[in-house]
Amino acid sequence: MRFLLSWSGGKDACMCLDTLIKQGHEVVCLITTASKEIGTTFGHGEKREMIRAQAESLDIPVHFIEVEMNTYTETFIQDVNMLKERCQVDAIAFGDLYLPGHREWGEAVAEKTGLKAVYPLWMKQAEAESSLYHFVNSGYQALIIRTKNELGLEKWLGQTIDKKFADELSNTEICPMGEAGEYHTFVYDGPLFKKKITINPGEVVAQETTKRLEIDSFSLTGK
Structure with missing residues (x-):
């Protein structure tokens, strides 16, 4: 099957892509929602050029859906309908894990397209x-790249997910996968990446409910 893939730039979206490819499907376009007012990605607050770097490394086009909060769903459906015809796809994939409300939203959107x-x-x-x-x-x-306040995870900002991180979360009440937004990630290398994204991290910015790692600069290097 030919897929559109909802793409945040994080680990779940990446594993969703990896799973689809291993199942023999083709992902023809990544779709990322981005705030029309601010310009960064809607889910993780990431700079668009970082998502473009992932798309280049993966050799898959990316389409940004320009959204506003009060018309988010309508705009999403409009752009997916356009991409459905342009890319000739059969399905849309989401990297959600177990929250029913997220799945219900995605299935409702897909049904309308x-x-x-x-x-x-x-x-x-x-x-x-x-x-x-x-x-x-x-x-x-x-x-x-982002952690919720008051969970004790801010010390991990700028660190790569590893066994030590997994071991620490296994001893807490925090969802190990961060499904409720406890933390967010940015994938910079892996089996499907044709180039590695080398990142120079910047300062940590405190926001209302989270702390976010700024990215000063990045580069793509061959593998």
């Missing part, structure tokens, strides 16, 4: 811990 909604990573909440260890061993490299 005539596409099949697919959730390759869907699991029980209890499986989240093993899923994080699976990512750690997958060969993909993800930088922790």
Whole structure:
């Protein structure tokens, strides 16, 4: 099947892509929502050029859906309908794991566009811990770029997800995969990446409910 893939730039979206490719499907376009007012990505607050770097490294086009909060769903459907015809796709994939509300939204959107909604990573909440260890061993490299306040995770900002991180989360009440937004990531290398994204991290910015790592600069290097 030919897919559009909802792409945040983080580990879940990356593992969704990896799973689809291993199943023999073709991902023909990454779709990323971006704030019309601010310009950064809607989900993680990432600079668009970082997402473009991932798309270049993966050799898959990316389309930014320009959204505003009060018309988010309508704009998403409009752009997916346009991409459906332009890219001749059969389905749209999402990297959500176990939150029913997220899946219900995606399935409703897909139904209005005539596409099949697919959730390759869907699991029980209890499986989240093993899923994080699976990512750690997958060969993909993800930088922790945002954490919720009051969870004690800010010390991990700018660090790459590894076994030590997974071990620490396994002893807490925090979802190991950060499914409720406890932390966000940016994948910069891995098996499907034709180039590595080398990142120079900047300062940590405190926001209302989170702390976010600024990226000073980055470069693409051959592998």
